[in-house]
Amino acid sequence: MNRKPFLLLVICMGFLTGCWDRVELNDISIVTGLAVDKGKEMKYKLTVEIVNASQFSKSQMGGEASPAITYSLEGNSVSELVHKMNIGITRRLIFSHTRVLYIGEEVAKEGVLEFLDYLDRSGQFRNDFNIVITQGEKAEVFTKITYPVQKVPSLKMHKQTQSFIEEWGGDPGVRLTDFISAVTSLGRNPVAAAIKLKGDPKKGSSSENNQSLDIESLVEMNGMAVFQDDKLVGFLDLTDTRNYYWTQELKNTSLSVPCAKQDEAKSRDQLFNDLRVTETYTQLKVDLKSGRPVLKVKITGETRIEATQCPDDITKIETYNKFEKQTNEFVANEIQKTIEKVQEEYGADIFGFGEVFNRQHHKEYKKVEKNWDEVFAQAEVEVESDLHLRRSGIRAKSFISEIPKQD
Amino acid sequence: MIILVTFMFCLIFCASIGVITVFDLYLYNQPLLTIVKANVSFQRGTSQWMIYSVLLVGFCYSIGVDYRVRKNKKTSKSS
Amino acid sequence: MKNILVEKLSLWQLFILIFIFEIGSAAVVSTGNDAKQDAWIALGVAMIFGLGIGLFFHFLLSRAPGKNLFEIFQLCLGKWMGGALIIMYILYFIYIASRVLRDFCELITSFIFEQTPVEFVAITMVVVIIYMLYLGIEVMGRTSEIFIPYFFSFIIIIGIAVFISGEMEFTNLLPILGEGIKPVVKAVFPQLLTFPFGELIAFTLIIPYTSEFKKSKKIILLAVFASGLILIYNAILQIATLGVQMRARSNFPLLSSAREISLLEFIERVDLIVVFIVMYGIIIKVGVFFYGALKGLELLSKRPYRMHVVPLGAIITFLSVKISDNFAEHIEEGLIVVPMFLHIPFQFILPLLILPILLWKTKKSKEGRE
Numbered sequence: 001m002n003r004k005p006f007l008l009l010v011i012c013m014g015f016l017t018g019c020w021d022r023v024e025l026n027d028i029s030i031v032t033g034l035a036v037d038k039g040k041e042m043k044y045k046l047t048v049e050i051v052n053a054s055q056f057s058k059s060q061m062g063g064e065a066s067p068a069i070t071y072s073l074e075g076n077s078v079s080e081l082v083h084k085m086n087i088g089i090t091r092r093l094i095f096s097h098t099r100v101l102y103i104g105e106e107v108a109k110e111g112v113l114e115f116l117d118y119l120d121r122s123g124q125f126r127n128d129f130n131i132v133i134t135q136g137e138k139a140e141v142f143t144k145i146t147y148p149v150q151k152v153p154s155l156k157m158h159k160q161t162q163s164f165i166e167e168w169g170g171d172p173g174v175r176l177t178d179f180i181s182a183v184t185s186l187g188r189n190p191v192a193a194a195i196k197l198k199g200d201p202k203k204g205s206s207s208e209n210n211q212s213l214d215i216e217s218l219v220e221m222n223g224m225a226v227f228q229d230d231k232l233v234g235f236l237d238l239t240d241t242r243n244y245y246w247t248q249e250l251k252n253t254s255l256s257v258p259c260a261k262q263d264e265a266k267s268r269d270q271l272f273n274d275l276r277v278t279e280t281y282t283q284l285k286v287d288l289k290s291g292r293p294v295l296k297v298k299i300t301g302e303t304r305i306e307a308t309q310c311p312d313d314i315t316k317i318e319t320y321n322k323f324e325k326q327t328n329e330f331v332a333n334e335i336q337k338t339i340e341k342v343q344e345e346y347g348a349d350i351f352g353f354g355e356v357f358n359r360q361h362h363k364e365y366k367k368v369e370k371n372w373d374e375v376f377a378q379a380e381v382e383v384e385s386d387l388h389l390r391r392s393g394i395r396a397k398s399f400i401s402e403i404p405k406q407d
Numbered sequence: 408m409i410i411l412v413t414f415m416f417c418l419i420f421c422a423s424i425g426v427i428t429v430f431d432l433y434l435y436n437q438p439l440l441t442i443v444k445a446n447v448s449f450q451r452g453t454s455q456w457m458i459y460s461v462l463l464v465g466f467c468y469s470i471g472v473d474y475r476v477r478k479n480k481k482t483s484k485s486s
Numbered sequence: 487m488k489n490i491l492v493e494k495l496s497l498w499q500l501f502i503l504i505f506i507f508e509i510g511s512a513a514v515v516s517t518g519n520d521a522k523q524d525a526w527i528a529l530g531v532a533m534i535f536g537l538g539i540g541l542f543f544h545f546l547l548s549r550a551p552g553k554n555l556f557e558i559f560q561l562c563l564g565k566w567m568g569g570a571l572i573i574m575y576i577l578y579f580i581y582i583a584s585r586v587l588r589d590f591c592e593l594i595t596s597f598i599f600e601q602t603p604v605e606f607v608a609i610t611m612v613v614v615i616i617y618m619l620y621l622g623i624e625v626m627g628r629t630s631e632i633f634i635p636y637f638f639s640f641i642i643i644i645g646i647a648v649f650i651s652g653e654m655e656f657t658n659l660l661p662i663l664g665e666g667i668k669p670v671v672k673a674v675f676p677q678l679l680t681f682p683f684g685e686l687i688a689f690t691l692i693i694p695y696t697s698e699f700k701k702s703k704k705i706i707l708l709a710v711f712a713s714g715l716i717l718i719y720n721a722i723l724q725i726a727t728l729g730v731q732m733r734a735r736s737n738f739p740l741l742s743s744a745r746e747i748s749l750l751e752f753i754e755r756v757d758l759i760v761v762f763i764v765m766y767g768i769i770i771k772v773g774v775f776f777y778g779a780l781k782g783l784e785l786l787s788k789r790p791y792r793m794h795v796v797p798l799g800a801i802i803t804f805l806s807v808k809i810s811d812n813f814a815e816h817i818e819e820g821l822i823v824v825p826m827f828l829h830i831p832f833q834f835i836l837p838l839l840i841l842p843i844l845l846w847k848t849k850k851s852k853e854g855r856e
Contacts, residue, residue: 282452320815
């Protein structure tokens, strides 16, 4: 008679557990970095960087074992390689915590779409890893450079880019979906961060690298890579990267603006104002001037003086106005230069002006959609900067202005 | 008058904008219109949206107060 | 006017409010820089004038017992003229309240929270003040009663701690009156006269509500005297610690001098207690001006001032940010424009103009009664 609830319980056990996909912790290895290179015989060479989890437990800190292990295989597709990794590795690989995807320069030049599809399609990858293009060395080298504070190379890389974006902004801040939507959009070309290696790659791969003060090999941010569709066409340096990021979603950065006349003298002889940009907002616009598109960038925001080398009296309004004007001219000029450089050298619209144009003047955009990059390369650029200088720290006048002058 | 709180809010607000405009006119040698615009306009890219939303809250509150006062008067009259 | 509450402030609370009000921001921003190393003398001279100012305001109020300044205006000038004058005073109070608030926000964003936007600091401060005033001026008095021991002892302790740390150079105070009396006079008039002491005008809206009006005269004098002494003490402390040049270059000299404290190698980095002093001083100062404006609105709109607290608070927040585009403008406005166009007319000229009318009116009414 009382068999009914019993039966229900048994049925529930079957449906509520979901142990089909269960994975035990001691059966998996967590992958933090992926590096894709061109293979010698086959299409790709994939390197995975696996965290050695025992290195993170407090009780065994400072043990002998290395913080991470890397392993490489060659094959024709990334997805196959991912599942073949157990050729040399004991456990199943888990990719949901991937932090960085390194792409070798050679692969990037030939196009990245073919393997990005797997990352995009697979449910395992999240949209929170950095995409970086490696300059100089092969991509796999970068998964092997340790760093004393953050021993796992990819975790270090991830943290580094994050801090860099927040502090100065010399990284385009590109994620997988950004990249793919830029590839598919006709009005925008993708970019990715670029990194390079300083020092000897061999020395960096052993944990002895962590024992010297002046680290012998170090991964450095080196601006960004510009793509035309999905093919790498060139690189931009750090300042240009910051300027590029400023047209997108920059929050903080620092500037040193010459406070004397700009034309004469080398930068070594000049005096500078050190400014911190605390908040900015950028508006992109494309206007039509006699049928031709004009690219417009408008920057607004707040800055503060962090230091000044100039003898002007900062307690005066005129000085603030003067500095504000200089800053605005400087910023507008910088960004104008970057945009024109991209127009001339690469002719690839990485700023997304095409998308803006589409939204604003849909019909006109449709006419030039197919060859938007050429139109972009010849378009006029107008940059307007409206940064407000707010405050100057805890001192009023600078002591520089109070040093008695001897004539 | 029924809408006294709201009215006062608007009056004081406009008048105080006037005051700071006059001072700015004295300090900067710029045309009146630019200064008024700078004082009233919302500068994007800064955190000034916060004070605008506070202003909105103040305005809504004053309308609410007026409404309540009016309702109280009506009920007290009818009773 | 039925539902307007009559509030009573005890004499001790009045004393505390005036004391904190005077010290509030004057202790923190650099005052009397024109007098250089004699800034403390200038403060002393200003204090003596301050006593006179306090007497004058009290005299004005005593002519019409139970009435505050705005009611006196209406009494003297009639409904419309008085109303116009009251609106001007409301604007003056709001403007000064926003200025004081901005001072504090600048300090916070320059010293401690460098990433936090000024707007947010302003909003959080105003929320506290709104809450305080919504509960009434009595609450402000009682809160101050709680905080005064800390407030007072912190100010004293900072000086002693700096002294023990060996950072004071009393030779910085020399030469006394080296350039004669001129720089002192220049510092006193108009800046020092108006900035901490002339602002007592806001208390003409509070003094009538004290429990014993007759005794309040002594209390006012005592409070002005005590706060003057503390300001002098502060000025000496700052000059001796930082030196004249450094003090003039500092936007907030008291904070800079507190940074010099390093006692026994473990009492260090105590500048946060200065921030406490400033914060409470600013709350009281903004609160008192705010209250003055509210009283005016109450009189004009015949609604209890509690209804106006939130809208007016929103305006003060807005103004405190919009008042000036940058710090230089804020300072220049404070040094040049505000004393000449706001402080002097509103603190001295208008009350002085009102006085004869008031005397005439009260005389007439007294005669009529007799």
